[in-house]
Amino acid sequence: GNSVTQMEGPVTLSEEAFLTINCTYTATGYPSLFWYVQYPGEGLQLLLKATKADDKGSNKGFEATYRKETTSFHLEKGSVQVSDSAVYFCALVSGGSYIPTFGRGTSLIVHP
């Protein structure tokens, strides 16, 4: 079956630090990969996506590259801000299934 593994949090950084949140997956077929962000008290919002190998998704300074050889989709940002503090979810859809698979979420805390 499909699965998504994210690094455990919380990840605690100072403002302007470099961010990496690791995500690896197992999937049947060729999955589409997503990162969602959940700010406190809100629902999840799509941050970025990639639909095939070597695609790079990007949005709001965040990037992630679909690496088929390492089955990874790590989220990066060059300089985080306090406002980036949130929970980040890696997710995939694959094999014609309607059912998305979410990782367990990684909490990011950015200090001034």
Add this chain to the structure above:
Amino acid sequence: DTAVSQTPKYLVTQMGNDKSIKCEQNLGHDTMYWYKQDSKKFLKIMFSYNNKELIINETVPNRFSPKSPDKAHLNLHINSLELGDSAVYFCASSPEPGLYGYTFGSGTRLTVV
């Protein structure tokens, strides 16, 4: 205009009660979902309707019953509430089944005491 709206935002109730959570979307999407998020932020899909037809029905106690009167609404009714039902419940919608174009509501925090 809120795209996916859920009511109520907070719900505190006693064990054994029956309660409903309502969801409405004004995006014209064909597919709607209910998710449960536990205290550790783990997100689990419960149900999905496409054009008022049930297409996903995960392993969920039959005390939970979704109802979709039309494709803009998907309500969740829970009978005989238990302590373990305490969680945040999210409604979501998408143009078609899958993860493309998902829009989530802001959640209903259910606390069973």
